[in-house]
Amino acid sequence: MTEDIDRSEAAQARDAEEHSGHGDYITHAKSIRSWMFSVDHKRIGILYAVTAAIAFLAAGVFALLVRAELLIPGETFLSAQSYNQLFSLHGIVMVFGFIIPAIPGFLGNFLLPIHLGAKDVAFPRLNLFSYYLYLLGVILIIVAMVVGSVDTGWTFYTPYSARTGPAVLFLAMAVFIAGFASIFTGINFIVTVHKMRAPGMTWNRLPLFVWSIYSTSIVQVLATPVLGITVLLLFLERLLQIGIFDPALGGDPILFQHFFWFYSHPAVYIMILPGFGIISELIATFSRQRIYGYMAIALSSVAIAMLGFLVWGHHMFVSGQSVISSVIFSLITYLIGIPSGIKVFNWIATMYKGSISFKTPMLYALSFLVLFTIGGVTGIMVGVLAVDIHLHDTYYVVGHFHYVMMGGTVIALLGGLHYWWPKITGRMYNEVCGQIAAFLIFVGLNLTFFTQLVLGSRGMPRRYNDYLPEFTFLHQLSTIGSWIMGLGLFLVLGYLLVSLFRGKKAGANPWGGATLEWTHTGPRPDPHNFHRTPFVTRGPYEFDRIGITHTETAEADRDADPPDVVLNQDRT
Amino acid sequence: MANTGTAEHTAQERSMAHLKHYFVSSDQQFDAAKLGMWLFLITEILLFSGMFVAYAVYRVWYPEVFAIASTELNPWLGGLNTVVLLASSLTVALAIHAAQTDKRRALVINLFITVLLAGVFMVVKYFEYTHKFHLGIFPGGNFAYAEMNQPIVPIFFSIYYVMTGIHGVHVLVGMGVLSWLGVRAIRGDFHSGYYTPVELSGLYWHLVDIIWIFLFPLLYLI
Numbered sequence: 056m057t058e059d060i061d062r063s064e065a066a067q068a069r070d071a072e073e074h075s076g077h078g079d080y081i082t083h084a085k086s087i088r089s090w091m092f093s094v095d096h097k098r099i100g101i102l103y104a105v106t107a108a109i110a111f112l113a114a115g116v117f118a119l120l121v122r123a124e125l126l127i128p129g130e131t132f133l134s135a136q137s138y139n140q141l142f143s144l145h146g147i148v149m150v151f152g153f154i155i156p157a158i159p160g161f162l163g164n165f166l167l168p169i170h171l172g173a174k175d176v177a178f179p180r181l182n183l184f185s186y187y188l189y190l191l192g193v194i195l196i197i198v199a200m201v202v203g204s205v206d207t208g209w210t211f212y213t214p215y216s217a218r219t220g221p222a223v224l225f226l227a228m229a230v231f232i233a234g235f236a237s238i239f240t241g242i243n244f245i246v247t248v249h250k251m252r253a254p255g256m257t258w259n260r261l262p263l264f265v266w267s268i269y270s271t272s273i274v275q276v277l278a279t280p281v282l283g284i285t286v287l288l289l290f291l292e293r294l295l296q297i298g299i300f301d302p303a304l305g306g307d308p309i310l311f312q313h314f315f316w317f318y319s320h321p322a323v324y325i326m327i328l329p330g331f332g333i334i335s336e337l338i339a340t341f342s343r344q345r346i347y348g349y350m351a352i353a354l355s356s357v358a359i360a361m362l363g364f365l366v367w368g369h370h371m372f373v374s375g376q377s378v379i380s381s382v383i384f385s386l387i388t389y390l391i392g393i394p395s396g397i398k399v400f401n402w403i404a405t406m407y408k409g410s411i412s413f414k415t416p417m418l419y420a421l422s423f424l425v426l427f428t429i430g431g432v433t434g435i436m437v438g439v440l441a442v443d444i445h446l447h448d449t450y451y452v453v454g455h456f457h458y459v460m461m462g463g464t465v466i467a468l469l470g471g472l473h474y475w476w477p478k479i480t481g482r483m484y485n486e487v488c489g490q491i492a493a494f495l496i497f498v499g500l501n502l503t504f505f506t507q508l509v510l511g512s513r514g515m516p517r518r519y520n521d522y523l524p525e526f527t528f529l530h531q532l533s534t535i536g537s538w539i540m541g542l543g544l545f546l547v548l549g550y551l552l553v554s555l556f557r558g559k560k561a562g563a564n565p566w567g568g569a570t571l572e573w574t575h576t577g578p579r580p581d582p583h584n585f586h587r588t589p590f591v592t593r594g595p596y597e598f599d600r601i602g603i604t605h606t607e608t609a610e611a612d613r614d615a616d617p618p619d620v621v622l623n624q625d626r627t
Numbered sequence: 628m629a630n631t632g633t634a635e636h637t638a639q640e641r642s643m644a645h646l647k648h649y650f651v652s653s654d655q656q657f658d659a660a661k662l663g664m665w666l667f668l669i670t671e672i673l674l675f676s677g678m679f680v681a682y683a684v685y686r687v688w689y690p691e692v693f694a695i696a697s698t699e700l701n702p703w704l705g706g707l708n709t710v711v712l713l714a715s716s717l718t719v720a721l722a723i724h725a726a727q728t729d730k731r732r733a734l735v736i737n738l739f740i741t742v743l744l745a746g747v748f749m750v751v752k753y754f755e756y757t758h759k760f761h762l763g764i765f766p767g768g769n770f771a772y773a774e775m776n777q778p779i780v781p782i783f784f785s786i787y788y789v790m791t792g793i794h795g796v797h798v799l800v801g802m803g804v805l806s807w808l809g810v811r812a813i814r815g816d817f818h819s820g821y822y823t824p825v826e827l828s829g830l831y832w833h834l835v836d837i838i839w840i841f842l843f844p845l846l847y848l849i
Contacts, residue, residue, distance in 0.1 A: 174649035177659040242666045250659040251649075280670040284677030288789065296768025297785035299681055304767060305779050310684060314677055583649075 079481070079579040094179035095582060096164045099186050101479070103160030106190060110152035115544065117145035122503075122537040125530050128522055138520035139206035144196075146209030147226065151233050152193045154464055155322065158329035159240055159275075160189065162471050163268045165479060167244060169572040169580060170262045172253025172589045177246040185239040192233030199225035208518060210319070213300035213311040217292045227290040234279045234286075237325070241275030244268055253571075255591030262570045262595040263339075263352055267332025270356040274321045274328070274363060282318035285311065312374055316367035324363040326460060328356055330427075330467030331398055334420050337470050338402045339596045340568045341417035342409030346596045348401040355394035362391050372443045381440055388438035395431050399424060414566070415489030419470030422497045426462025430455060433508060448518075451511025454504045462500055469496070469547065476551065477565050478572055481579040482558030488550040495543030502536025569593075569601045645821045657823050664827040668834050671797075675838055678790045682845060685786065689779045696775060696783040697846060699764065701755065705847040708751050709839065715744035716836045719805070719829045726822035731815060734825070738809040741832070745802045752795055759784075787846055794842060797835045804828050 080097045090098055121142050124133045133141065164182065168175050176182050199205055203222035207215055216223050248261070248269045261269075289311070291297045298304030300311040331352075339346045346352065368376055368384030402424060411417065433455040437443050446452060477483055506529045511517075515526050522530060564573040572580065575589045593600050643653070650656040686693050722737035763771035766788040770781035808828055811817065817825055 178663060179647075179649070181663075238670050242663050242670075245666060246659050246663045249662060250655060276666055276670055277673065280673035281677050284674050287793075288677070288681070291766075291785075291789060295766045295785075297789065298767045298782045299685075299785060299789075305782055307684070310681065314680075 078582075079577060080582045081481075081579055083582050092183070094175070094183050096168050096176050096179065096182060097479075097580060097584075099182050100161050100163075100165035102186050103156060103164060103189070106186075106193060107153050107157040107161060110148050110193060111157070112548075114145050114148035114153060115541065117141050117148070119537055119541055121145060122534040124520060125522070126534045128524055128527055128530075130520065133520065135520050136204065136206065139518075140200075140204050142518060143205050143208050144200060147205070147230075148193075148196060149460075150209050150322075150326075151230055152196060154326045154460060155237060156189050156233070156240075158333070158464070158468055158471070159244070159268060159271055159325075160186070162264075162333065162468075162475065163240075163244060163271075163329060166475065166572060167247060167265060167268055168251065169576060169584050170265050170570055170595075171248065171251055172256050172571055172575075172585070172591060173247065173251035174583045174585070174588075175251075176243050177251055178243050181239050182243055185236040185243070188232050188236035188239070192229045192236060195225050195229035195232065199223075199229065210315060211286070211289060212315075213289065213292070213306075213308045214302055216289060217301050221293075224290060224293055227286040227293070230286045231283055231290070234283045237275045238279045238283075241272035241279070244272040245276065248272075253589050253591055255589075257591075259350065259353075260591055260594050261353070262332075263335035263346065263349070263356075264329075264332035264570075266353040267328045267330075267335070267356045270360040271325050271328040273357070274325050274360045277364070278318045278321035278325070281314060282322070285314040285318065288314075309371070309374055309376065312371050313367070316370045317364075320367040320370065321360075321363045323459070324359055326464050328359065330423070330464040331356060333467045333471035333474075334402060334423050336568075336570070337416050337420040337474055338405050340474070340566050340598075341414060341420065342406045342411050343567070343598050344405050344409035344596075345594070345598070346401070347404035347407075348397070349594070349596070351397050352401050355397045358394040359391060362387065362394070366391065366438075369438050369443070372440060373447050385438055385440045389435060392431065392435050399428060399431075413490075414473075415484075415486060415493055416470045416474035416566075418490060418493040418497075419466050419473065422493065423463060423466045423470065426458055426466060426497075426500065429505075430458030430460075430462050433458060446511060448516055449511035450507040450515045450517055453517050454507035454511055457500075457504045457507070461504070466496070466500075469493075472551075474566065475572075476554070477561030478576075478579070480555060480558070481561055482554045483561045483565065484554040484558055485550045488546060492543045492546040492550070495546065496540055499536045499538070499540030499543055503533050503540055504536070506530075506533040506536065567598065567601070569598050570595045574601055643820075645823070653820065660823050660827060661830075664830050668830060671834055671838075675790075675793070678786070678793070679841070679845075682786050682790070685779070685782055689782075692777070692779045693783055696780045697849075699759070699762075699772075699775070699784075700787070700847045702847045704751055704755055705843050708748050709843050711744050711748050711751070712836045712839050715741045715748075716833055718744065719832045723822065723825050723829045726812075726817045726825045727819055729819045731812060731817075734812045734817065735809060738805055738812060742802050742805050742809065745798050745805070748798060749795065749802075752791065790842055790846070794835070794838055797838070801828070801832050801835055805832070 080095060090102070093099065093102075120133065121138065124131055124138055124141075164176070199222040202225065203220040205220065205222045205226055207219060207223060211223070211227070248265060252261075288297070288299055292300050292306075296304060298306045300306045300308055302308055335346060335352055366384055366388045368380050369388045372381050372385075402420075413421075433451070437446050437452055437455055473484065473489060510526055510529050510533070513526070515522060515529075561578050563576065563578050566573070568574070571585075571589055571591075575585055646653055646656060650659070718737045718741045722734050722741065725731075725733035725737055759765075763773070764784055765771065767781050767785045770784065772780075805828060808824055811824070
């Protein structure tokens with residue numbers, strides 16, 4: 056097995072040498088302009104990564120401050136007003152600046168075309184435009200922070216958002232614009248998956264990461280426009296008092312909640328589905344097993360995307376919607392457990408009898424299985440009507456949400472970041488540091504958020520800057536957990552930055568992955584990804600065939616078929 | 628002999644100038660663009676669907692208010708605008724046909740008429756709006772029309788302004804895009820081998836038309 060991989064690396068090196076004159080996607084052009092106006096999906100992916108990382112850092116610091124304020128009961132170093140602003144900004148920046156765009160924008164952009172065997176996405180200029188819309192959205196959020204206070208939480212519930220400070224105008228604008236970035240990325244990816252696949256890349260040979268990004272894109276395209284019109288109406292409500300959401304003018308605030316959750320519930324699947332895709336890749340590669348139940352995992356992503364549109368009412372059990380709709384929404388919410396469960400069981404089945412190697416990315420994948428399961432089960436619990444009455448608007452919901460978003464999406468993103476780091480940067484990070492950080496994050500995360508589940512079940516309401524004395528111990532545990540988690544995350548930042556300059560040079564396929572980015576591109580991909588368009592003859596997880604297949608294609612390419620002939624045969 | 632070879636070569640190069648390097652063929656590029664446009668149109672429909680839902684909710688709650696308030700709208704002007712937009716849908720379809728059949732003159736003329744009709748639509752809209760502003764019918768909180776001084780009436784006009792306003796923005800965007808296409812058509816960018824932008828803008832224009840066809844009866848007639 057190792058021999059085969061080595062052989063394929065040797066072939067890669069030969070290929071790379073042949074084209075060494077042009078340089079890879081990073082070295083072929085070096086000016087700032089060549090980055091800021093690049094239409095190369097890989098460079099745009101890096102732009103997203105840098106911006107999203109800054110957003111994550113900022114929002115993470117806000118969270119640490121919020122937790123620090125809660126260390127001792129009573130007002131300590133933050134006024135109630137600044138506390139409200141900080142948790143609002145934490146939510147808004149995390150959701151719209153980081154977690155929605157991060158995985159599709161960064162890893163999706165970088166990998167999707169390579170996974171498909173394409174040279175680029177279908178609309179590269181639109182892709183760059185999406186990035187700038189997203190950047191503008193982030194900048195407007197910062198402007199809103201500077202010009203005034205935003206204390207609505209990330210949900211902008213009316214009528215409060217229609218009355219509080221004017222900065223809500225900027226935020227509504229920011230969310231509207233960032234929403235269009237999301238829509239255009241979704242359109243771009245759907246068209247790319249449909250129209251840009253390499254010859255032989257059939258639907259059941261797509262890597263599961265592609266399936267997950269594809270499902271995500273469907274949700275982005277179908278849900279985000281509704282958010283767009285909602286914040287636009289909110290904007291007009293503030294500007295002209297149009298009265299649609301404001302009860303003082305005869306409007307209906309519940310309508311706002313319906314509109315908002317019609318987007319924002321599917322949006323949590325925009326956040327988590329790409330994470331599922333990463334986990335599928337990690338578990339297959341590090342177990343060296345063909346994925347168990349490929350089609351089940353692929354289609355369960357699509358099923359989650361579809362069902363996700365029918366459950367928004369479970370956010371409104373206590374908002375005054377009719378009992379019958381609450382019951383129906385609650386029942387459909389249970390259904391989401393089925394495709395999620397299918398995924399988790401298939402991942403475990405994939406590991407069964409595999410030769411598992413516990414590298415850093417795999418540690419994150421294993422953390423994900425534990426944390427996401429807790430997040431999912433607590434989610435079903437708040438979907439139960441009677442239980443939700445008690446748990447609604449408590450720390451239990453906060454704990455559940457963070458288990459899914461942090462324990463799910465962020466852990467998956469970290470796993471993916473480590474897994475693809477050698478492909479993106481051409482360097483290896485320090486494995487020991489990686490494992491220590493993964494451990495710290497796992498411990499810190501559980502300490503932070505499990506205590507919140509307990510707090511919530513005992514009645515601690517969310518969004519308060521103060522609490523009763525009997526909650527002190529649990530709050531302090533949670534705050535200490537946030538420090539451990541912060542330490543782990545800063546450690547990641549540190550050793551990844553160090554590895555950029557001093558990391559060991561990576562080979563083309565350090566993990567023995569079987570998807571095209573490992574088998575058919577150099578240590579860092581070319582500007583146009585492939586020297587020759589790959590002709591795909593196998594599935595993405597046929598690890599027993601990668602050495603052989605690679606040499607087959609490489610030799611065949613070299614000897615006989617000029618690539619365009621191959622393409623014409625297949626396409627016409 | 629050599630000369631004709633080069634000439635043929637350049638002619639072929641010119642007709643393939645639109646093909647981006649990351650596509651394999653013209654067909655693939657066209658299919659991708661068209662699929663992308665259809666997806667975009669879906670998002671447009673969803674954008675408007677939020678407003679249609681708001682309309683439906685308030686109509687069900689306050690049918691009699693909607694009935695009274697809508698008498699303030701002039702169905703003749705709305706009807707005129709409907710005819711104008713329908714005609715422009717016809718001309719944009721003719722423009723696509725002209726592009727497909729290499730009739731550059733017909734393409735330019737049809738695009739020009741489409742933009743002109745869109746302009747007529749906006750002028751009529753302008754007179755409708757200013758007439759209402761004159762009466763004091765402003766959206767929401769600034770509503771100051773003495774004859775309809777009762778609650779909820781302002782919400783009807785808010786919905787009217789928001790829906791027709793956002794639709795109007797789409798008409799303006801369409802006018803910009805179609806004018807730009809006109810310039811490119813005069814330059815000779817489009818031919819039977821490449822007319823993607825004309826076709827896609829045509830799809831967009833039909834959508835703008837269809838949305839108006841729903842807005843007109845909902846706001847003016849019923």
